[in-house]
Amino acid sequence: MTQPQTATTAATEPAPAGEQWWRNAVIYQIYIRSFADSDGDGIGDLPGIRSRLPYLRDLGVDAIWITPFYPSPMADGGYDVADYRDVEPLFGQLADAEALITEAHGMGLRVLVDIVPNHSSDQHVWFQAALAAGPGSPERARYVFRQGRGPAGAEPPNDWQSTFGGSAWTRLPDGAWYLHLFAPEQPDVNWEHPEVVADFHDTLRFWLDRGVDGFRIDVANSLKKDQGFPDLGDMDVELLDTHSGPRHPIWDRDEVHGVYRGWRLVLDEYDGERAFVAEAWVTDPQRLAMYVRPDELHTAFNFQYLRAPWEAAALRSTIDECLATTHAVGAPTTWVLSNHDVTRHATRYGRLDHTGGGVAEGERVRPDTPLDLSLGRQRARAATLLTLALPGSTYLYQGEELGLEEVVDLPESVLQDPIWERTHHAERGRDGCRVPIPWTPHGPSLGFGSGEPWLPQPADWAQRSVAAQQGAEGSTLELYRAALALRRAEPAFGEGDMSWQPSPDDTLLFERSDAASGSRVVCAVNLGESAVPLPSYGKVLLASGPLGPQAELPPDTTVWLRV
Ligand code: NOJ
16 A cells, blocks of 8 residues: 655644635534544533544644534434524533533634524424414414415425425424424424524524634525425426526525625624535535625535546536636635435445445435445545545545445434434435444444444444554555645645646546645546556655556556655
């Protein structure tokens, strides 16, 4: 295995203030339930994260994003928030969150928290008040209540479907229907209501006052609905989801941008460089770029790249289109390969139908597609070096630095994702990418905690544990460390220019350069079926796998070279 040759830079320096750190940061996503459990109840928590901050500092990331840790009945893993300004007892106390922010800052790590504005929990004080107050009350106006259709209003108000399966409407005993784009325990709030707008501003301020560096915005593209609430019929979502076409009644409506212009003003009240990242599954890059215009959000996940197949032409055109569209509005592009909602990329890239797909909830686990996991892991390593060489910021999902795969064979009895029940067991849901992290080769939960983990870990994850990979030549963990250290050391990787270079079919070759420092690096990826000659530049900095004896670049391998 090719080892890093210049990967010794200490990774503890925070990006200096005034440099818009979020433009090229590497941000590590912590799915709190599955990261580190401090109290042995089998569920990760805030003190667990605190205990692992030195690991994250040494890994070399710039920031962390923590998924929701607010009071929640956990109908959707915490994305059903009962109180936006406190901490769920399972995860700790408010003081733990404050200590975590302070300690992370002390180690040079910035902290983003999740904000969930499309819906609250049905246990939120507002929804409880709406239930108690009855039809037509001002309390109900903060949610989306409608009368049903058909005799006695027994049919839902329209044909909208929940993302998790089934109707998006649930009927109360008093006959009124309420909207939930996700689970029935997640009622959509009414973004036409001024109190809703003002209250979310206060929630932003609550966490900004506690020092957070920004927010990841959950389903950022769904807040504003067509107030006519039309049936969808057989409307083609993809057709509607273009920059010039008619707008979809639910997703990515033009009105949503007003919400974020308001949020930006709130953020800009604060000093330091705080930033937003939008989770918006918007297919058209030009539409996505609208979220990152100068007076709106700073960044938005680029899911088009995540969905791209492992093919040179497709990746190149996706990269070009995403860079061009965000560049046009002065924003960076935000790359991501895995998160807590999609099939882990080591598994996606190992599927032998070459689609690279399987990311949408309805197509997540496809046991019928042949899987070569060792190929998937090799490609995942190559994809990581490609991603980290691109201009812009990058999100890493916990465990990808260990080469973890999707756990596709969790027993049905342990599945917790609401998708499993809502689809009447037709879809297993997202638990397979949420299995707790293995830290050590031994113990009841491989070092995750002292008790049984909330989802069982595959036995062979002992060898994938942090302790097993730390310092091990050729391990995926050491590859990530080396890559992140080099990314910090070479100014060309930051906001440096990118230019494609001629290369054989089924390969990608581009140069990054920083005129001020003279730093120049090249990234070459072989996505074909046979080895190609290594491009004739200078020294090999890092490779995702062994290079051939005659310095060839083997299939499914990426190399970084210094020019
Ligand atoms: C997106 C989150 O990432 C996902 O986990 C959640 O289920 C939905 N939004 C609903 O909040």
